[in-house]
Amino acid sequence: MNIRIWISGAATTLLLSVGLSFLASAQTPSITILSRDGRKPLPVTAINNQDYVAVDDINTAFGTASREDRQAGGLVITARGQTIVLTADQNVVSAAGRLVSLPSPVVRRDNRWFVPADFLSRALSPVIGMRLDLRRSARLLIVGEMRVPRVVARVDAGSTNVAVTFEITPNTEVRVVPQAGRLIVQFEADALDLTIPLVPPQTFLTGLAPGDTPSQVAITLGPRTAMHRVTTTQADAGSGRITVDLLPATTEAAPAPAPSPAPDTRLVIPTQGPSSGLRTVVIDPGHGGEELGTQGARGTLEKEITLAVSRRLRTLIESRLGLKVFLTREDDRTMSLDDRSAFANNHHADVFLSIHANSAVRPALKGAEVYYLTVERADAEARKRADESTAILPALGGGNRTIDLILWETAQVRYLEQSAALAGFVEQSLRTRIEMSPRAVQQAPFRVLVGANMPAALVEIGYLSNADQESQLASGAYQDQVAQALLDALVKFRQLLEP
């Protein structure tokens, strides 16, 4: 985690200026084609409440040609010497000799042919030899290798601050630049697949809207904001989070504002010696609830895959090893990263495994990756010493007792060697069953591992941003292979702990 503070002058003159333009553009029915050449609209027609695109508009946009084949009762689209054959009222088309199914049938109406919007990514893309990624909620059609992360903004208003949080997948570099009454949030991207809540004007924040370029979001500051603080948290390899706290002048309110929802709580937890056995396993299905995690092109959600794999793994561990297994979440719910490791601490877990699916801007990337926590060495040693403290608490039945305390930020530091061994076993076992990424074991500053007071690793079981891996990850067979590999790794890890 990384905290930077800037002071910006209070903005007193900007009120109610943003928001309207965003509303207007969100209502346009067309899809925006986004490519290296720029943006252009593709008209959309609603047929039976589904988005349809006219074939003549596709021809204009992509340089394809079409002719009706009256004998066959169909339409033939040609591109680069290949053909797509459509038949009216059918939801299967032939694209370069392969049958492709569509969610709804081809429609011929008033001498024009219409295809469901999914035709673009499913049938047209392979024929024109270009990646077409349809992002429904943002109404974007991304052509080729553009960097377009999904960005979901959230606003949490407290009495003494407002926090604006952006969840970003794939994880992307972000800079926050103060500029005349605004904060410009600049993403390292070609454009954004952006979801922004409607924000009623308030004293800290009068607007949250797309910025002046396609890769920016503008936060318009209210008169009460005197400074801001930026906190970046990496949830896992595939997604990141940045929180911009809007704060009043320090003279305004007596108590310092609580950073919300920044997880910088210096929680204390009881110490526990290095693991001497394996009795309890806590599995953490990544994301959940409002936090979808990453998302595949066909709509597969990371939060669902991680829960499915975690359940399979629990069943295996319970039946084969007879250990106690707890999941940090049993269903589809939002849970903070620190609450997940706190759950493992409270359950006295001997090992903590966080399950995720990866995502990258480059769709070719695939394979599983295993992570354990990275810590700056000097930093870690200094903090470890500083942490060796005790507290005196009133004991049950009178008197006091002394307990050892360690600080949240250093809990995992004491287990790094064991965590490295655990990550190594996980990598070896996964490799025998599923494809690994070229960088199969890595260290990273993932927040969910920081406070874990036991050996811990985070597993990215594949890339949802890769089309082949999206189908694999959604299949029970692949999920079983992952669960079986993780079970094998736990068996090896137990042998390490209990020689």
Ligand SMILES: [Zn+2]
């Ligand atoms: Zn994740």
